[in-house]
Amino acid sequence: MAQRLSMVVQWETKSETKFKKQYKHLDSQIKQRINQAIQELENSENPANLGVYKPDMQIFAYNVGKYRIIYNVDYEHNKIIFHRVCDHKSVYNKD
Numbered sequence: 001m002a003q004r005l006s007m008v009v010q011w012e013t014k015s016e017t018k019f020k021k022q023y024k025h026l027d028s029q030i031k032q033r034i035n036q037a038i039q040e041l042e043n044s045e046n047p048a049n050l051g052v053y054k055p056d057m058q059i060f061a062y063n064v065g066k067y068r069i070i071y072n073v074d075y076e077h078n079k080i081i082f083h084r085v086c087d088h089k090s091v092y093n094k095d
Helices: 017-024 028-043
Strands: 012-015 052-054 058-062 068-074 079-087
Touching: 012 017, 012 028, 017 028, 017 079, 028 058, 028 079
Parallel strands: 012 079
Antiparallel strands: 052 058, 058 068, 068 079
8 A cells, every 4th residue: 555645844934023013912812822823824734725815915814813914935945924913904004
């Protein structure tokens, strides 16, 4: 019987300053849910498949309840880059 090989990709993460600042202000329960979502992204075969692609901004949005994690995937360096994390209404606003 032939064995099926699965490719496991080790994803590194990078959190931009904006993400860190927004994360710091989140409630502890939300932080816990965000951490679980980040682990899911890190452990996925392809993190892009877990988010919704926003072509106008060229980013992915991962939904965590009413919150969104905004990120990109750098396939060349096996890295997930986190840009923003906040509620759905304000996540796409530029400030």
